Amino acid sequence: MMSINDSSGLLTSSADLTGAQAVARGVARMFLRHDIMVLPEVSLRNRRRADLMGIDAKGQIVIVEIKVARSDLLGDGKWTEYLEYCDRFYWALPSGFDASPVHGPDFLPERTGLIIADAYDAEMVRPAATNALAPARRKTETMRLARRAMQRAAVSSGWISPESGPDELGYR
Numbered sequence: 313m314m315s316i317n318d319s320s321g322l323l324t325s326s327a328d329l330t331g332a333q334a335v336a337r338g339v340a341r342m343f344l345r346h347d348i349m350v351l352p353e354v355s356l357r358n359r360r361r362a363d364l365m366g367i368d369a370k371g372q373i374v375i376v377e378i379k380v381a382r383s384d385l386l387g388d389g390k391w392t393e394y395l396e397y398c399d400r401f402y403w404a405l406p407s408g409f410d411a412s413p414v415h416g417p418d419f420l421p422e423r424t425g426l427i428i429a430d431a432y433d434a435e436m437v438r439p440a441a442t443n444a445l446a447p448a449r450r451k452t453e454t455m456r457l458a459r460r461a462m463q464r465a466a467v468s469s470g471w472i473s474p475e476s477g478p479d480e481l482g483y484r
Contacts, residue, residue, distance in 0.1 A: 329431040331406075332380050334406065334429070335406050335429045335430070335434075336376075336429075337432075338431055338433050339376055339378075339402075339429050339434045341432070341433055342427070342434035346368070347368060348366050348367070348368045348369075350366030350374070350376070351364070351365055352364055354457065355460075358396075362375045362397070362398075363404070364376035364378070367457060372400060373399050373454065373457070374401075375394050375397060375400075375401050376402045376403075377391050377402070378405075379405055379409075386413060395423070399444055400425060401424050401425065401440055402424065404428075404429055406428070406430065407429070411426060411428070411437070414426055423441050425437075425441075426438040
């Protein structure tokens, strides 16, 4: 059962979240306090999918890659393909996870931020550097993210079917 039961007005669930869902929820709650709104599982134009993608109050685009298994973190060779779609990039790891790899040069610590999270909250351990997108790319990605959010809202409101695809909806 879903209910609103905290001062932030966020939905909470009686079911315990684990893994990536718990980390995503904690990150979303922390970002909300910093006026960054995120969506989960956002497809990018390069056929990759961001675990969380959002926009801050200044219009900067943020991508968060969640890792809950060491093998997944160490074996992910595609994450750099997200960098051309955001101003700031963060790694999000669960509490108790060995974060030492993301401090190494392969994970570009001078560019990427680090967040440690659980289902309730998150802490930004290392802020991400801002690498400003080109204005045309920012506009394109902002529009794509806004349209995706509106599509999801229409589905959750029952206005359209979840099976409605981009062609049917005019979403590209």
